[in-house]
Amino acid sequence: MSDAPLDTPAARNALYLVDGSGYIFRAYHALPPMTRADGTPVNAVFGFSAMLMKLVEEIDAQHLAVIFDSARETFRNEIYPAYKAQRPEPPEDLRPQFALIRDAVRAFNVPCIEMPGFEADDLIATYARHARKQGMEVVIVSSDKDLMQLVGDGVTMLDPIKNKPIGPAEVMEKFGVPPAKVVDVQSLAGDSVDNVPGVPGIGVKTAAQLIEEYGDLESLLARASEIKQPKRRESLIEYAEQARISRELVKLRDDVPLEVPVNGLEVRDPEHATLLAFFEENNFKRLVARLTALEAMAGHGGNQPPAGGSAPANPQAAELAPAQKSYETVVEEADLVRWIAAATEAGCVSVDTETTGLNPMSAELVGVSLSLEAGRACYVPLAHGATPVGQGSLLDAPPARPKQIDKQRALALLKPMLEDPSVLKVGHNMKYDWVMFRRQGIDVAPIDDSMLISYVLEGGAHGHGMDELSELHLGHKTITFKEIAGSGKDQVTFDQVPLDRATDYAAEDADVTGRLHRLLKPRLRESGLLTFYETIERPLVPIIGQMEREGIKVDREVLAEMSTDFARRMGEYEIEIYKLAGREFNIGSPKQLGEILFDEIGLQGGKKGKTGAYATGADILESLAVQHELPARILEWRQIAKLKSTYADALVGQINPETGRVHTCFAMAATSTGRLSSSDPNVQNIPIRTEEGRRIRRAFIAEKGHKLLSVDYSQVELRIVADIGGLEALRQAFRDGIDIHAMTASQVFGVPLDQMDPMTRRKAKAINFGIIYGISGFGLARQLGVEPGEAAAYIRAYFERYPGIRDYMDKAKEEARRQGFVRTLFGRQCHVPGIADKNPARRAFAERQAINAPIQGTAADIIKRAMIRIPAALAQAGLSARMLLQVHDELLFEVPEAELDATSALVREVMEGATRPVLDLAVPLVAEAGVGDSWDQAH
DNA sequence: GATCTCACG
DNA sequence: GACGTACGTGAGATCC
Numbered sequence: 010m011s012d013a014p015l016d017t018p019a020a021r022n023a024l025y026l027v028d029g030s031g032y033i034f035r036a037y038h039a040l041p042p043m044t045r046a047d048g049t050p051v052n053a054v055f056g057f058s059a060m061l062m063k064l065v066e067e068i069d070a071q072h073l074a075v076i077f078d079s080a081r082e083t084f085r086n087e088i089y090p091a092y093k094a095q096r097p098e099p100p101e102d103l104r105p106q107f108a109l110i111r112d113a114v115r116a117f118n119v120p121c122i123e124m125p126g127f128e129a130d131d132l133i134a135t136y137a138r139h140a141r142k143q144g145m146e147v148v149i150v151s152s153d154k155d156l157m158q159l160v161g162d163g164v165t166m167l168d169p170i171k172n173k174p175i176g177p178a179e180v181m182e183k184f185g186v187p188p189a190k191v192v193d194v195q196s197l198a199g200d201s202v203d204n205v206p207g208v209p210g211i212g213v214k215t216a217a218q219l220i221e222e223y224g225d226l227e228s229l230l231a232r233a234s235e236i237k238q239p240k241r242r243e244s245l246i247e248y249a250e251q252a253r254i255s256r257e258l259v260k261l262r263d264d265v266p267l268e269v270p271v272n273g274l275e276v277r278d279p280e281h282a283t284l285l286a287f288f289e290e291n292n293f294k295r296l297v298a299r300l301t302a303l304e305a306m307a308g309h310g311g312n313q314p315p316a317g318g319s320a321p322a323n324p325q326a327a328e329l330a331p332a333q334k335s336y337e338t339v340v341e342e343a344d345l346v347r348w349i350a351a352a353t354e355a356g357c358v359s360v361d362t363e364t365t366g367l368n369p370m371s372a373e374l375v376g377v378s379l380s381l382e383a384g385r386a387c388y389v390p391l392a393h394g395a396t397p398v399g400q401g402s403l404l405d406a407p408p409a410r411p412k413q414i415d416k417q418r419a420l421a422l423l424k425p426m427l428e429d430p431s432v433l434k435v436g437h438n439m440k441y442d443w444v445m446f447r448r449q450g451i452d453v454a455p456i457d458d459s460m461l462i463s464y465v466l467e468g469g470a471h472g473h474g475m476d477e478l479s480e481l482h483l484g485h486k487t488i489t490f491k492e493i494a495g496s497g498k499d500q501v502t503f504d505q506v507p508l509d510r511a512t513d514y515a516a517e518d519a520d521v522t523g524r525l526h527r528l529l530k531p532r533l534r535e536s537g538l539l540t541f542y543e544t545i546e547r548p549l550v551p552i553i554g555q556m557e558r559e560g561i562k563v564d565r566e567v568l569a570e571m572s573t574d575f576a577r578r579m580g581e582y583e584i585e586i587y588k589l590a591g592r593e594f595n596i597g598s599p600k601q602l603g604e605i606l607f608d609e610i611g612l613q614g615g616k617k618g619k620t621g622a623y624a625t626g627a628d629i630l631e632s633l634a635v636q637h638e639l640p641a642r643i644l645e646w647r648q649i650a651k652l653k654s655t656y657a658d659a660l661v662g663q664i665n666p667e668t669g670r671v672h673t674c675f676a677m678a679a680t681s682t683g684r685l686s687s688s689d690p691n692v693q694n695i696p697i698r699t700e701e702g703r704r705i706r707r708a709f710i711a712e713k714g715h716k717l718l719s720v721d722y723s724q725v726e727l728r729i730v731a732d733i734g735g736l737e738a739l740r741q742a743f744r745d746g747i748d749i750h751a752m753t754a755s756q757v758f759g760v761p762l763d764q765m766d767p768m769t770r771r772k773a774k775a776i777n778f779g780i781i782y783g784i785s786g787f788g789l790a791r792q793l794g795v796e797p798g799e800a801a802a803y804i805r806a807y808f809e810r811y812p813g814i815r816d817y818m819d820k821a822k823e824e825a826r827r828q829g830f831v832r833t834l835f836g837r838q839c840h841v842p843g844i845a846d847k848n849p850a851r852r853a854f855a856e857r858q859a860i861n862a863p864i865q866g867t868a869a870d871i872i873k874r875a876m877i878r879i880p881a882a883l884a885q886a887g888l889s890a891r892m893l894l895q896v897h898d899e900l901l902f903e904v905p906e907a908e909l910d911a912t913s914a915l916v917r918e919v920m921e922g923a924t925r926p927v928l929d930l931a932v933p934l935v936a937e938a939g940v941g942d943s944w945d946q947a948h
Numbered sequence: 949g950a951t952c953t954c955a956c957g
Numbered sequence: 958g959a960c961g962t963a964c965g966t967g968a969g970a971t972c973c
Binding site for chain 3: 681784852853
Binding site: 652687695 | 950951952953954955956957
């Protein structure tokens with residue numbers, strides 16, 4: 010299974026443009042008359058549907074659109090009023106089919122594009138040019154000769170009836186010239202069907218001959234007098250202007266202003282129910298059968314919530330440019346009831362909460378917004394106060410609080426809909442809203458999260474905040490919070506924003522969330538990521554939300570004592586440091602420190618970075634310690650200063666006054682590898698490596714009658730390396746439970762295990778970690794403090810012993826180059842944007858990311874799978890332990906003392922089996938548990 | 949707001 | 958051979 014994720018073929022980046030108008034006529038004439046039950050003729054509709062079905066089924070394109078002529082009048086009629094004027098009306102039994110065909114396109118969920126004043130061909134030419142500029146292949150589904158001028162350079166045509174490609178060779182056969190000169194030939198030959206005049210007496214054959222000889226139309230007209238045949242010569246001279254007009258008529262415009270950009274034409278799965286209904290209505294039995302068969306093959310379906318009753322026929326276009334925008338402030342109960350009923354009816358609603366802050370455990374709910382379709386949303390203010398006014402005397406009556414529905418009443422009305430299992434609630438960063446509602450006694454479910462969908466689709470490629478995604482996908486700049494609430498010291502909380510502006514902001518958030526959701530959700534299935542999203546990221550929302558709600562008890566007194574102790578010791582260090590430096594200075598300023606060390610004291614080895622400042626990092630100071638006593642004191646001071654400011658002092662301020670606990674915020678879409686991150690406070694970087702630092706952990710404690718239980722994976726990332734790199738010796742060592750670094754040392758340096766010295770083992774350990782990070786000789790050398798040449802020799806020896814690791818690294822880099830992302834064992838895609846950078850340093854960095862991401866990401870997937878299962882397993886076992894924190898490979902629980910053993914055993918079992926049943930690693934996973942009154946003790 | 953430094957896995 | 962190096966984070970302090 011080792012290399013499976015690397016072998017996915019790259020999806021071809023192509024745009025299919027269907028010439029809808031051209032196709033209608035050909036299908037009509039090619040197919041025998043057909044009618045549906047009510048007598049409406051449908052043969053062209055059937056032909057069209059069958060063709061689209063085939064395209065959608067077999068398509069290797071990521072983009073598809075059907076283009077129609079809009080009206081008869083176009084810019085060409087201004088140039089030449091007779092253009093296409095003689096065209097007969099379409100046959101009686103074709104006319105009703107035009108509208109039906111547009112319905113068909115919409116039923117397929119394919120963008121339907123047309124523009125007044127331009128022909129379909131001009132739109133096709135324009136899209137082709139845009140797509141080529143973006144590096145896409147273009148396939149024009151048509152056999153219209155007027156489109157042949159576009160063939161070549163990544164553009165081909167496909168005859169939809171004969172199912173035959175049309176390339177430069179076919180064009181050559183038709184016109185006698187290559188595609189680039191088709192326009193010239195057509196200008197001369199004219200076209201009786203379209204009423205393009207051309208030059209009398211000259212047909213395609215002669216025109217091709219002339220163009221072949223003179224190069225192009227202008228050269229030919231300029232040298233017309235040289236032509237030998239008198240009649241041809243006269244004609245060309247007399248009708249030169251007419252030829253030029255013909256050229257204007259024939260030449261396709263590729264600069265039409267597009268309403269939907271190329272990236273708005275991404276292929277989306279049709280709604281099967283809609284499509285089926287359309288086929289049945291038109292009596293297309295064969296297509297019904299085909300669709301049913303396809304559905305069965307896909308094996309999915311049916312798990313989508315019902316679409317809204319008034320869903321737009323063409324969601325894509327509607328998301329990008331909603332027809333109208335109407336945001337409503339809801340202050341009457343009846344209006345709220347109406348919105349809730351509509352949401353319940355629709356089965357899907359986007360929801361956003363407005364609050365007084367960023368932390369959902371301390372902020373207060375201020376309002377709720379809802380949206381059901383693009384451009385329409387409402388804001389329900391619940392706790393807006395009077396807007397503060399600059400002036401006004403104490404004698405004035407206090408400004409009135411705006412009219413709002415009573416908060417508790419509104420929440421009581423919302424609750425049944427928010428908890429209704431048949432109504433999908435869509436949010437952007439739904440964890441925040443989930444926690445917020447939970448605090449109001451509402452358990453929102455089922456949910457979808459546009460932020461997480463974007464993260465699963467394009468993690469690592471860009472951020473996933475709503476503002477960024479709105480601009481990226483919808484081309485819409487959202488109102489920023491600053492714009493309505495101000496910034497700096499003038500910033501107010503949302504409850505002080507006047508209702509009209511609050512509505513603009515809040516309703517837009519729900520609107521944009523819904524639009525992003527409708528746009529991005531279908532892409533999950535197209536990318537094969539739907540299951541990943543549904544089994545890993547989405548279920549994690551309430552799990553992590555609950556962890557944030559739990560928080561962890563922190564002993565304020567312990568931290569306060571530590572802080573004074575740290576302050577005292579810093580003072581002592583400061584006296585000593587000033588003495589050693591010869592003067593007082595700001596020790597916390599690297600700039601001043603560098604000047605003291607290198608300019609004033611004159612220590613050797615000062616290196617200035619690109620900003621011109623001396624580097625004074627811990628590694629530099631350590632190496633300076635042999636020359637002078639000052640660097641060592643600085644290091645000691647820094648350690649204490651860090652512990653005091655970042656941990657002892659800051660942590661106290663993070664204790665929630667209501668709960669007496671610290672509630673971190675876990676970011677679910679922050680990292681490029683799939684890991685969580687933690688902030689406010691960051692509980693994932695609480696000190697542990699030094700004795701001094703570990704004192705901070707003693708402040709993290711369990712509630713009375715409880716203990717903290719810490720369970721962590723032993724060497725997960727190395728185990729994953731052993732699995733995907735096919736490192737058999739390492740795998741066996743993991744199975745046998747022997748010291749893995751010693752084992753590596755033995756294998757690589759040829760030292761027998763029983764004679765292993767600590768130095769050799771240390772080297773092997775560094776290499777093992779280096780592998781995880783996308784090793785480089787330089788990096789390893791720096792880590793080990795040896796010469797780069799020596800480090801390079803270690804790496805060579807390692808690769809020789811474990812060639813599988815080389816293969817893995819090469820494959821990871823290759824995969825990243827080919828498709829821009831690498832995958833974890835569970836299929837998560839980690840995007841590596843710099844992989845094609847022309848700067849070799851940045852490219853090398855991206856390559857190391859490509860090597861590291863599947864390893865770190867697989868570990869992240871594994872612990873996420875465990876986290877989803879643990880609360881359910883605990884509940885089923887009747888255990889009341891609460892999961893509090895996650896630190897990448899560790900989970901921390903608060904457990905009633907009586908349940909410690911059972912909880913520990915159960916958690917370890919779930920963690921160790923977390924890869925199953927999706928996959929089994931070639932190595933066992935091992936989870937180790939520790940228990941104590943504090944987090945320090947539990948380790 | 950950028951930069952430096954340092955805490956964690 | 959260039960280029961500047963271990964992978965992934967968040968926070969506090971300083972300085973512009």
